[in-house]
Amino acid sequence: MKVFITGASGFIxxxxxxxxxxxxxIEHLYILIHKKNIPxxxxxxxxxxxxxxxxxxxxIHKTIHMxxxxxxxxxxxxxxxxxxxxxxxxxxxxxxxxxxxxxxFIYLSSGSIYDFSHSPVSEISPLNIADYYSFSKYTxxxxxxxxxxxFRTTILRLFFPYGPNxxxxxxxxxxxxxxxxxxxxxxxxxxxxxxxxxxxxINQIIYSNLESQESKILNVxxxxxxxxxxxxxxxxxxxxxxxxxxxxPTASMTNMTADIAKLKNNFNFTKSxxxxxxxxxxxx
Numbered sequence: 001m002k003v004f005i006t007g008a009s010g011f012i013x014x015x016x017x018x019x020x021x022x023x024x025x026i027e028h029l030y031i032l033i034h035k036k037n038i039p040x041x042x043x044x045x046x047x048x049x050x051x052x053x054x055x056x057x058x059x060i061h062k063t064i065h066m067x068x069x070x071x072x073x074x075x076x077x078x079x080x081x082x083x084x085x086x087x088x089x090x091x092x093x094x095x096x097x098x099x100x101x102x103x104x105f106i107y108l109s110s111g112s113i114y115d116f117s118h119s120p121v122s123e124i125s126p127l128n129i130a131d132y133y134s135f136s137k138y139t140x141x142x143x144x145x146x147x148x149x150x151f152r153t154t155i156l157r158l159f160f161p162y163g164p165n166x167x168x169x170x171x172x173x174x175x176x177x178x179x180x181x182x183x184x185x186x187x188x189x190x191x192x193x194x195x196x197x198x199x200x201x202i203n204q205i206i207y208s209n210l211e212s213q214e215s216k217i218l219n220v221x222x223x224x225x226x227x228x229x230x231x232x233x234x235x236x237x238x239x240x241x242x243x244x245x246x247x248x249p250t251a252s253m254t255n256m257t258a259d260i261a262k263l264k265n266n267f268n269f270t271k272s273x274x275x276x277x278x279x280x281x282x283x284x
Contacts, residue, residue: 007066009037086136120259159221163199164283221258
């Protein structure tokens with residue numbers, strides 16, 4: 001199996017590459033790179049540039065599109081670069097995949113496209129495209145749907161991924177505040193809940209879907225729901241400090257828990273939240 005991947009230097013992509021040797025059915029990787037971000041990989045591979053996507057003719061079986069702009073929160077200052085990476089590149093990768101005979105296209109989307117809900121959101125729950133980032137993810141999903149008659153498509157909507165080398169995310173900010181003895185704001189009733197997922201399980205979900213025989217959309221989240229307050233306390237205990245909690249009515253209180261019933265039909269989680277958090281803290 002020959003696989004083309006994007007986003008290899010990002011948080012999800014770099015952790016994915018660390019486990020690539022474990023999946024024996026992949027024989028060669030084609031990796032889209034940027035000049036400043038060339039991954040170090042000990043696996044049969046070929047690096048491709050965006051210019052290569054316009055004219056290269058290769059025999060590729062699968063595409064895993066993981067790339068997203070690292071400035072995705074910085075709207076409107078970085079709107080053009082967010083558009084280029086999160087939308088324009090998706091179309092370019094789709095066209096390249098079509099011209100090179102890909103039979104399956106896996107895309108890493110985001111749970112942020114859903115409307116907030118007090119109950120777990122399923123794949124058919126209402127959407128709420130509330131910011132430019134969620135717009136870019138939703139737009140890419142729509143582009144992908146037009147190609148379903150040419151190859152199978154798998155859209156994985158990620159919720160709160162965490163693991164080694166995490167940057168600029170909720171859990172890394174919590175960890176930094178615990179280590180620096182800073183107060184962590186929690187809503188007055190402490191009820192905000194979610195189900196984070198470790199990158200090791202994300203990797204296995206991607207691998208398991210490389211054999212999928214149908215197009216699908218899947219929520220990708222952890223198997224354990226937890227309140228924000230409880231995860232702060234768990235992390236502080238692992239670090240060996242007392243968390244400084246500041247209860248404020250303006251902190252987030254809306255649940256963002258994913259319904260993962262479809263995912264669990266074909267996948268068994270390997271990383272418990274307790275073990276995952278210990279690994280996360282040790283590697284960040």
